[in-house]
Amino acid sequence: MSKLLDRAVEELAKLPGIGERTALRLALHLLRQPAEQVSALSESIDRFRREVKYCKKCNNLSDTDICPICADSSRDKSIICVVEQVKDVLSIEHTGQYKGVYHVLGGVISPMQGIAPSDLKIDLLLENISQGGVQEVILALNTSIEGETTSYYLARKLKDLNVKVSTIARGIGFGDELDYADEITLVHAIHNRLQM
Amino acid sequence: MSKLLDRAVEELAKLPGIGERTALRLALHLLRQPAEQVSALSESIDRFRREVKYCKKCNNLSDTDICPICADSSRDKSIICVVEQVKDVLSIEHTGQYKGVYHVLGGVISPMQGIAPSDLKIDLLLENISQGGVQEVILALNTSIEGETTSYYLARKLKDLNVKVSTIARGIGFGDELDYADEITLVHAIHNRLQM
Numbered sequence: 428m429s430k431l432l433d434r435a436v437e438e439l440a441k442l443p444g445i446g447e448r449t450a451l452r453l454a455l456h457l458l459r460q461p462a463e464q465v466s467a468l469s470e471s472i473d474r475f476r477r478e479v480k481y482c483k484k485c486n487n488l489s490d491t492d493i494c495p496i497c498a499d500s501s502r503d504k505s506i507i508c509v510v511e512q513v514k515d516v517l518s519i520e521h522t523g524q525y526k527g528v529y530h531v532l533g534g535v536i537s538p539m540q541g542i543a544p545s546d547l548k549i550d551l552l553l554e555n556i557s558q559g560g561v562q563e564v565i566l567a568l569n570t571s572i573e574g575e576t577t578s579y580y581l582a583r584k585l586k587d588l589n590v591k592v593s594t595i596a597r598g599i600g601f602g603d604e605l606d607y608a609d610e611i612t613l614v615h616a617i618h619n620r621l622q623m
Numbered sequence: 624m625s626k627l628l629d630r631a632v633e634e635l636a637k638l639p640g641i642g643e644r645t646a647l648r649l650a651l652h653l654l655r656q657p658a659e660q661v662s663a664l665s666e667s668i669d670r671f672r673r674e675v676k677y678c679k680k681c682n683n684l685s686d687t688d689i690c691p692i693c694a695d696s697s698r699d700k701s702i703i704c705v706v707e708q709v710k711d712v713l714s715i716e717h718t719g720q721y722k723g724v725y726h727v728l729g730g731v732i733s734p735m736q737g738i739a740p741s742d743l744k745i746d747l748l749l750e751n752i753s754q755g756g757v758q759e760v761i762l763a764l765n766t767s768i769e770g771e772t773t774s775y776y777l778a779r780k781l782k783d784l785n786v787k788v789s790t791i792a793r794g795i796g797f798g799d800e801l802d803y804a805d806e807i808t809l810v811h812a813i814h815n816r817l818q819m
Contacts, residue, residue, distance in 0.1 A: 435671035469665035
């Protein structure tokens with residue numbers, strides 16, 4: 428009917444979680460928006476993909492060579508929080524409570540998916556730490572098997588560098604119900620109970 | 624952290640049904656795609672918005688002045704199926720059973736939303752019919768109050784033009800369960816029962 432429509436739908440449907448029906452709905456929605464609005468969308472994603480960089484220090488997304496967090500003199504450079512992905516940085520930043528810096532690995536070790544330690548930004552982390560000034564590394568990886576494996580791998584690597592290595596607390600989340608918690612979490616929460 | 628990311632997320636989150644969290648997920652997904660793939664997406668939506676036209680005959684979306692359906696000599700021009708929106712044409716075309724042509728109103732009469740008959744492509748429809756050759760108009764509008772109002776309005780207008788006016792059958796859908804059908808549909812289905 429319209430090849431322009433077909434192509435827009437086809438491209439939109441390549442996005443994760445967007446089927447052909449939703450893609451059609453989105454395309455027809457865009458048609459009702461001002462052309463400038465659609466250009467603003469298309470330009471923003473294109474520019475983001477082409478121009479965004481990775482911070483040379485922490486591998487976080489950045490518009491500049493060194494990201495604003497690493498460049499911020501008020502952040503505590505003696506604590507590095509190691510995370511898997513960019514969105515983990517955003518989650519922690521969102522709390523507004525953490526004042527140290529980050530290191531984004533870009534994934535976790537996964538033999539199943541063919542991701543080796545050399546595929547992650549581990550060397551950069553070790554290099555940063557060996558330059559001195561770092562006192563503590565907080566491992567904030569996910570509790571998947573791959574995440575745990577990566578945590579153990581990093582802990583072993585960090586042992587010789589004279590830094591304190593910690594991992595974020597595991598337990599029952601605030602607002603979570605005990606009877607919905609999985610067994611491993613529950614056992615862990617009881618084992619690592621805190622004195623009141 | 625990255626203004627480029629912030630802007631992409633902001634623009635993506637303007638899409639219907641896409642919140643900020645999903646927008647972030649989409650943006651980070653795009654980052655993992657080849658730059659050409661992201662350009663293909665952004666270009667396709669931009670071109671679609673700027674270049675797509677409305678068929679001068681039936682008001683359907685089209686890349687050309689007259690849409691492929693109106694231009695197709697194998698389609699039966701004596702039957703016009705009147706629908707609210709472009710996506711209704713797609714739904715009916717998808718069945719592959721309808722061989723007539725369409726007319727897209729671009730909405731329904733809605734005093735509540737300030738949509739008057741003059742805001743819809745009703746004049747174009749009447750003009751097309753007055754040029755002769757049309758035998759039947761099928762009203763395939765939605766069963767909303769606005770849809771029904773528009774159907775009655777059109778039926779009255781079409782009365783003088785010497786064409787047969789019909790409306791699509793209402794009833795219980797195939798695969799639908801009787802006890803889930805609403806009362807109006809059920810009453811209608813019984814009233815308009817078909818001899819076996």
